[in-house]
Amino acid sequence: MAQIGTLTRGDDVSFNGRIRTLNIDTKATMRPIPKEGERSPDYRVTPTGSSWVQV
Numbered sequence: 001m002a003q004i005g006t007l008t009r010g011d012d013v014s015f016n017g018r019i020r021t022l023n024i025d026t027k028a029t030m031r032p033i034p035k036e037g038e039r040s041p042d043y044r045v046t047p048t049g050s051s052w053v054q055v
Helices: none
Strands: 003-007 015-020 025-032 044-047
Touching: 003 025
Parallel strands: none
Antiparallel strands: 003 015, 015 025, 025 044
């Protein structure tokens, strides 16, 4: 399995780092989210900084 990012655990329960692929190179944060069900995700990944859509 390929590694597409490097994350480090912060002082709280979140992870901060960088995600890099052929098309993406961005800083990202993974924060825990409340469980809504048995199959719901444990973390939400959000970009850090600005992002935009090119039309």
